[in-house]
Amino acid sequence: MNHDPSTAAVTREREPTETNVRALVEAFYRRVDDDPLLGPIFARELTGRWDEHLAKMTTFWSSLVLGSKQYRGNVQEAHRPLEGIEPRHFARWLSLFLNTVEARYEPAAAVQFMEPALRIAQSLQLSKFGWDYRIPAEQEALLAALKRQRTGDEPEPRFPERPAAEPFPAKFVGKPVDER
Numbered sequence: 001m002n003h004d005p006s007t008a009a010v011t012r013e014r015e016p017t018e019t020n021v022r023a024l025v026e027a028f029y030r031r032v033d034d035d036p037l038l039g040p041i042f043a044r045e046l047t048g049r050w051d052e053h054l055a056k057m058t059t060f061w062s063s064l065v066l067g068s069k070q071y072r073g074n075v076q077e078a079h080r081p082l083e084g085i086e087p088r089h090f091a092r093w094l095s096l097f098l099n100t101v102e103a104r105y106e107p108a109a110a111v112q113f114m115e116p117a118l119r120i121a122q123s124l125q126l127s128k129f130g131w132d133y134r135i136p137a138e139q140e141a142l143l144a145a146l147k148r149q150r151t152g153d154e155p156e157p158r159f160p161e162r163p164a165a166e167p168f169p170a171k172f173v174g175k176p177v178d179e180r
């Protein structure tokens with residue numbers, strides 16, 4: 001992937017637009033590509049296909065936050081064949097995504113990305129690790145806080161609180177796959 005420092009962020013956006021969603025997607029996958037844990041997985045899967053992936057992810061997020069309804073795909077199916085994915089990969093993915101969103105959007109806009117990301121991460125983890133897998137408590141708590149914001153139980157939109165370092169425990173809290 002091309003890493004262009006001139007596209008570094010920026011002031012926080014108040015609202016998602018087609019242009020800033022594209023910039024978010026590019027910034028997020030630059031971090032993913034640079035990440036020692038996630039980088040090799042994406043490199044393995046997407047060599048020669050990064051442009052296609054970035055375009056697809058822009059459409060995906062635009063569909064969610066702008067209601068553009070252009071995305072045609074199956075998120076579960078896309079992840080099913082991926083080998084070697086563990087809970088710590090989801091922890092890192094979420095950590096990078098939430099940090100990127102927080103750096104680029106005001107809270108009211110940021111939470112529109114955060115809630116679906118956590119919800120989808122939850123369902124991907126359950127299908128990867130089995131229905132008895134315990135979603136890490138920090139992820140559950142964050143999702144609940146985001147839901148409260150959406151349903152208007154919080155007076156002011158704000159960034160949800162989360163631990164400063166690696167925000168979600170990387171240790172495996174369900175049964176190891178080979179013991180099922």
Ligand code: HEM
Nearest residue numbers: 041042045060072073074075078085089090093117120121
């Ligand atoms: C461990 C964490 C994750 C890893 C390693 C991962 C990896 C990948 C990879 C390699 C692809 C490309 C598949 C292909 O085209 O061959 C992909 C596609 C995609 N990912 Fe993830 N992903 C993760 C988590 C998530 C989460 C939490 C979301 C929630 C927003 C997400 C949303 C998507 C979407 C929408 C696509 C495109 C699906 C399609 O082809 O229509 N991913 N992911």
